[in-house]
Amino acid sequence: MIGKLLKWILPLVVLLAALAGGRYIISQRPEAPQFNPPVVPVAIDAIRVQPVDYRVVVRSEGTVEPRTxxxxxxxxxxxxxxxxxxxxxxxxxxAGDLLVRLDPRDYQLAIASAEAQVAQAESALEQEIAQAKVVENDWRMLGKEAPELGLRKPQIAAARAALLSAQAQLERARVDLQRTQIRAPYExxxxxxxxxxxxxxxxxxxxxxxxxxDFVEIRLPLSSRQLEFVDLPERFRDDTTGGSEGPAVRLKASLGRETWAWEGRIVRAEGAIDTRSRQLFVVAQVDNPYRRGVGDRPPLRIGQFVEAEIDGRVLPGAYVIPRGALRDGDGVLVIDAESRLQRRQVEVAWTDGENAVIVAGLAPGEVVNVTPLAVATDGTLVSATIDGVPPAPRERPGEGGPPGDRVAAQERPQ
Structure with a gap:
């Protein structure tokens, strides 16, 4: 009986001892050190913005056309x-140069013939006048007044008319002779x-x-958005001042591997908006396009395609950033004092191929991210190179200072 009890009790005692020993061993294990992975800041490029007076440059293109x-x-x-x-x-x-001369002999002969007719008409008029004087003297000797028919007034009038006709024919012949010389109407x-x-x-x-x-013209199409920033030389029906002077324009054209430039000015806007493109054409004028320019610059030829840069209005106190820094068209990523990104909605007044001009939503001295980021949430920790200057080591989060500070920086939630 006792042997059976021992047979069951001893294994139970061994099991309990093993459990107690295992718990003791677990309770005496060394404490594992805790380690939080460091928060790695995202390296970006940024700029520090300052307000400037920005002149808008409106771009267009057109073809050179002659003035006349x-x-x-x-x-x-x-x-x-x-x-x-x-x-x-x-x-x-x-102007006035002889370009083409036609054979003038026929017209010289016509002048000679017309001169002869004039001489005959003058002679006939003199004869009629002389006969009228003879008749008048005869009637005066008789003490009577001569009748109009006796004074040959109708014949004298007919002779004068014939003389005028002959003179007109002579003048026509002279004009025709001049017309055998085709001269330049202008330079x-x-x-x-x-x-x-x-x-x-x-x-x-x-x-x-x-x-x-003397000058050439270029028709340049402008959209309604572009017209907002261009001071056109508008003219009105009751305007007696002649209108204001238009903005300056720079024209560029590529010839081979060279790009040449000419200076001009907007002189007028056309009277109607194009119904197909909904654009208004303005006309730029370049004076003396065939004069010798700087270096070996070629003349501005008719039919040449040019790109135009028109001086637009000045936006005072604007912030200019690269166009790629915009997010969703009207937002930027501003870096706060803790080197974290904050999305900011701004008012964009103008954009071109390179720049975006912001007139509201930023303050002087703020730092704006210019690096394209696929994913950027508010609070993202960054390491910013501002205006090409990399951050100093002490400014990088998680570096410098006592270890406690590094851990605090690393454990800061994003």
């Missing part, structure tokens, strides 16, 4: 016997030449197309 373009057409017929050396495509000429350049020496031309024949070179 004309078609030379003769008013008389004839064979071309002389052309000017400058009468060729690209040739320059001054310009030949755009297209259609005739040459020896060719017979008649009224209606197009001799050439020419254009003025």
């Amino acid at each position: 373009e004309s078609t030379l057409i003769p008013q008389v017929s004839g064979k071309i016997v002389e052309i000017s050396p400058s009468f060729r495509e690209g040739g320059f000429f001054a 310009g350049q030949v755009l297209e030449k259609n005739v040459d020496i020896g060719q017979f031309v008649s009224p209606g024949t197009v001799l050439a197309r020419v254009y003025a070179t």
Whole structure:
């Protein structure tokens, strides 16, 4: 009986002893050190913003067009016997230069014939006047007043009319002779030449197309958004002052690997908005486009495509940041005093390909993130390189100071 009790009691005692020993061992284990992983700040680039007076630059593009373009057409017929050396495509000429001369002999003969008719008419008028005086003297000797028919007044009037007609024919012949010389209507350049020496031309024949070179014009389309920032030289029907002066414009064109620039000015806006594009065309003018410029700059040629930069209005006290710093079009990430990101909604007045101009929502001296971040939440810890200057080691969160400070910085929630 006792043997059976021992058989059951001894294993139970051993089990209890093992449990007690295991608990003792567990209670005496060393305390494991606690370690919180460090919070690694996100490295970003940032700028410190300051208010400036920012001039908006409105960009557009267009094609160079002549101020005045004309078609030379003769008013008389004839064979071309002389052309000017400058009468060729690209040739320059001054106002009044002889460009084309027609054979003048037929018109010289017409002048001689008209002069003869004038002489005959003058002679006939003198004869009628002389006969009228003879008749008047005869009636005076008889002591009577001569009748109108006797004084040959109708014949004298007819002779005067014939003389005037002959003189008009002479003047027409002289004008036709002058018209055999086709002269330049203004200072310009030949755009297209259609005739040459020896060719017979008649009224209606197009001799050439020419254009003025005193200045050229460029039509530049502007959207309603762009028009908000451009002071146009508006003119009204009751305006007696001639309108204000338009803003300056810089024109650029690429020729091969070189880019050239010209200075001009907006001189007017067209009277209607284009119904297809809903844009208004303004006209830029460049004076003396064919004068020799700086270095080897070529002339501004007709039909050339140019890019335009128009001086717009000045936005006072604006903050200029890179356009890539904007988030969702109207937000920025501001870095607070604890080196954490804070989203800020701002008012954007103007954007272009490089910059965004903010007029409300920022304060002088604030630091704005300019690094694109895929995910950025409020409170994200950052290490910012401000205006190209990296942060000092003591300013980096989790570095410098006593260990307790580092742990506090690392355990700070994000």
